[in-house]
Amino acid sequence: MIAENINTHISAIDDKHKVAISVDSVIMGYDEESLKVLLIECNTPPYEGKYSLLGELVNPNETLDEAVQRVLQYWTGRESLYLEEVKTFSSVNRHPLGRVITVAYYSLVEIKKFTFDETHQKNLKWIDVNKVKDLAFDHDMIFQECLEKLRQSLREKPIGFNLLPKKFSLNQLQNLYEVVLGLELDKRNFRRKINSLNLLIDLNETQQDVAHRPAKLFSFDYEHYSKQRRQGFKFEI
Amino acid sequence: MIAENINTHISAIDDKHKVAISVDSVIMGYDEESLKVLLIECNTPPYEGKYSLLGELVNPNETLDEAVQRVLQYWTGRESLYLEEVKTFSSVNRHPLGRVITVAYYSLVEIKKFTFDETHQKNLKWIDVNKVKDLAFDHDMIFQECLEKLRQSLREKPIGFNLLPKKFSLNQLQNLYEVVLGLELDKRNFRRKINSLNLLIDLNETQQDVAHRPAKLFSFDYEHYSKQRRQGFKFEI
DNA sequence: ACAAAAGTGTTGATAATACACCCATGT
DNA sequence: ACATGGGTGTATTATCAACACTTTTGT
Numbered sequence: 001m002i003a004e005n006i007n008t009h010i011s012a013i014d015d016k017h018k019v020a021i022s023v024d025s026v027i028m029g030y031d032e033e034s035l036k037v038l039l040i041e042c043n044t045p046p047y048e049g050k051y052s053l054l055g056e057l058v059n060p061n062e063t064l065d066e067a068v069q070r071v072l073q074y075w076t077g078r079e080s081l082y083l084e085e086v087k088t089f090s091s092v093n094r095h096p097l098g099r100v101i102t103v104a105y106y107s108l109v110e111i112k113k114f115t116f117d118e119t120h121q122k123n124l125k126w127i128d129v130n131k132v133k134d135l136a137f138d139h140d141m142i143f144q145e146c147l148e149k150l151r152q153s154l155r156e157k158p159i160g161f162n163l164l165p166k167k168f169s170l171n172q173l174q175n176l177y178e179v180v181l182g183l184e185l186d187k188r189n190f191r192r193k194i195n196s197l198n199l200l201i202d203l204n205e206t207q208q209d210v211a212h213r214p215a216k217l218f219s220f221d222y223e224h225y226s227k228q229r230r231q232g233f234k235f236e237i
Numbered sequence: 238m239i240a241e242n243i244n245t246h247i248s249a250i251d252d253k254h255k256v257a258i259s260v261d262s263v264i265m266g267y268d269e270e271s272l273k274v275l276l277i278e279c280n281t282p283p284y285e286g287k288y289s290l291l292g293e294l295v296n297p298n299e300t301l302d303e304a305v306q307r308v309l310q311y312w313t314g315r316e317s318l319y320l321e322e323v324k325t326f327s328s329v330n331r332h333p334l335g336r337v338i339t340v341a342y343y344s345l346v347e348i349k350k351f352t353f354d355e356t357h358q359k360n361l362k363w364i365d366v367n368k369v370k371d372l373a374f375d376h377d378m379i380f381q382e383c384l385e386k387l388r389q390s391l392r393e394k395p396i397g398f399n400l401l402p403k404k405f406s407l408n409q410l411q412n413l414y415e416v417v418l419g420l421e422l423d424k425r426n427f428r429r430k431i432n433s434l435n436l437l438i439d440l441n442e443t444q445q446d447v448a449h450r451p452a453k454l455f456s457f458d459y460e461h462y463s464k465q466r467r468q469g470f471k472f473e474i
Numbered sequence: 475a476c477a478a479a480a481g482t483g484t485t486g487a488t489a490a491t492a493c494a495c496c497c498a499t500g501t
Numbered sequence: 502a503c504a505t506g507g508g509t510g511t512a513t514t515a516t517c518a519a520c521a522c523t524t525t526t527g528t
Contacts, residue, residue, distance in 0.1 A: 006259050006337065007289040007373065008279045008360070013334050017294045018255035021338055022243050042245045052244040057254045060336060063327040085325060088340050090300045097250050099297060100243065101258055103325050123245075136244065171480070188482070189518065212479040213525035408507070425509070426491065449505040450498035 022102045023067045024055035024089075024139065026146035027080070029111030030163040032172070034128045035180050036111065037143065039135070040075075041123040046096060047136035051125070053143065055102065068105050075121060076114045080107035082162040086149045087142075094138050106146040108162040151181055155237050158199055161220035167203060169215035170194065177237060197235065199225055259339045260304045261292035261326075261376070263383035264317070266348030267400040269409070271365045272417050273348065274380065276372070277312075278360040283333060284373035288362070290380065292339065305342050312358060313351045317344035319399040323386045324379075331375050343383040345399040388418055392474050395436055398457035404440060406452035407431065414474060434472065436462055 027038040039051040054075055058067045069079045086104045094100065116124055129147055133140065154160055160176050161168075174190045177183075194200065200218040207214035225233070264275040276288040291312055295304045306316045323341045331337065353361055366384055370377065391397055397413050398405075411427045414420075431437065437455040444451035462470070 005277075005292070006257075006294050006332075006334075007261070007292045007376075008277055008281065011281075011334075013257045013294070013337070015255075016297060017257050018252075019258055019295070019297070020243075020250045020254050021256055021258060024244070040242075040245055044246055044248075055242070055244045057243050057250070058256070058327070058338075060253060060256070061329055063329065064325055064338075065327075088301055088322060088325060090295070090302075092298055092300065095243075097243075097248075100250070101295075101301075139244075169480085186518075186520085187480090188520085191481085193517095209527090210479080211527045212477080213481080213527095215480060406507085423492075424507090425493085428508085430490095444507095446500090447506080448500045450500095450507045452507055 020098070020100045021058045022055050022100050023058060023064055023071065024053045024102050024104050024142055025068050025071055026053055026086075026104065026106040026143055026150075027072065027076075027109060027114075028106060028129070028147075028150065028163070029109050029114060029126065030176055030179065031111050031126075032175065033179070034130070035163075036126040037129050037132060037147075038076075038114070039125055039127050039132070041125070042136050043123070050134060050136040051127070051132075052136035053104075053139050057100075064103055064105075068107065072107065072109075075124060076109075076116055078109070078113060080109050082108040082159055084149065084153060086146045089138060089142060091138065102142070104142045104146055106150050108150075108159060110163065110165060112165065154180055156235060158197070158220070158225060158235055166219055167205065167217040168219075169207065169217060171215060173218075181237075193237065198228075257335070257337045258295045259292050259337050260295060260301055260308065261290045261339050261341050261379055262305050262308055263290055263323075263341065263343040263380055263387075264309065264313075264346060264351075265343060265366070265384075265387065265400070266346050266351060266363065267413055267416070268348050268363075269412065270416070271367070272400075273363040274366050274369060274384075275313075275351070276362055276364050276369070278362070279373050280360070287371060287373040288364070288369075289373035290341075290376050294337075301340055301342075305344065309344065309346075312361060313346075313353055315346070315350060317346050319345040319396055321386065321390060323383045326375060326379060328375065339379070341379045341383055343387050345387075345396065347400065347402060349402065391417055393472060395434070395457070395462060395472055403456055404442065404454040405456075406444065406454060408452060410455075418474075430474070435465075 029036050038054065040054055042048055042050050042052050054071050056067060056071045058064060065083060068083055072078065072080050083105055086106060088101060088103050090101045092099060132143055135143060160173065163176060164172060170191055173194065174185055174187065178185055199221055201221045203217045203219055205217045207217065266273050275291065277291055279285055279287050279289050291308050293304060293308045295301060302320060305320055309315065309317050320342055323343060325338060325340050327338045329336060369380055372380060397410065400413060401409060407428055410431065411422055411424065415422055436458050438458045440454045440456055442454045444454065
């Protein structure tokens, strides 16, 4: 049943044990109204016309993280600030070409910096995460798992900043949480909590050209956060 | 750079994209004194004499979870009650045989039921997780990530029961948390919290043959837990 | 002066923590 | 009767949740 244990009895690897491995990347961005995912239209049967996640076979000389960044770079000209591995999908018949095991990642990007060239990449589209359905392959399942994982991580780790511009207001931040998690937060309580975490740098700047009282702008204090994290940092929203 | 996108331009998969994929399983058990991991001694260079995790190449016709259960079944004659995928390790040169991408799992077992036959499996050993070091391959790293993930999950999900016998006392449960998480808990507060979760069934039984007041025995209420989980259940220790 | 979003404190309820003694059994 | 671990309640503190009005800017 176990012919040769890969870890203890090291011999050659039979070709029948070699399979294709891909990464599928749930690239998400936030545009003040909703959380969106970047999808691509398939153009070959059996999934012609359907949307799918951006995925790619892993090359022999790269790690999975590198493959994910390569896909992002290729399609959008930029890499992601934040990547998280979510889950491996390994059903035997999940891909029509034969066995392809895929590792799902989600990545967070600043959506405004990810404008793509409509002529070359006209089959790319940002779609509201609440309207995603009927994707190619098993991508509905992969997408839902990644979305769920993002929501989970957003509550436990200060990663929301990767979806916002470098300078943002407290109301923008609160809005992000409300939109992504689908809940309403009390403004005063939210500010008290954020404040107590000491993760923001007050830029002493305000919004420009808004038809109301301009908001103060902040940025995320990555340095202070990594210090705190080393000392065991707890976060919860 | 991206010759043919696996998801949109479906053609054949080139052999150069096929690699070996394995699972490595951090099998953990608890024996009232410490948390232990099941390791196996390697008998081939370059790792001869070192211990490694139990791992195995994934077969063409099975999922990763199935591969993990197959390994467990083979070495111990039983499957695991609880499995969790942790992380994929994909450094290009992590395995001397060539490229092997591995997916790490941890699994929880009732250690008393996993006694193995010392003649056939004499190179298997339970080792205290705090004494693990110098494993073969990149297994130190894999092990530490899995241990950390277990500790995390133990605080968030009621999975500790998988490490205990079906009938257990509240002190045993508390001890498990203390040993695995490395902290001290207040007995009265611990009991109040566990009680408020309504996850235990009072068996109206007591310990036998102990030289002190016998403890009441409980079992974990899987059914009630899965109901609660569907309604969004929060847990924290 | 008005519209529109920014900003700000207090109170009551709930949950977390700290702490010390009596109880049941076997020897 | 003694040794061993099992079992129980209360008071204090910290955290969370609910709630409404004033401020600043552009038009």
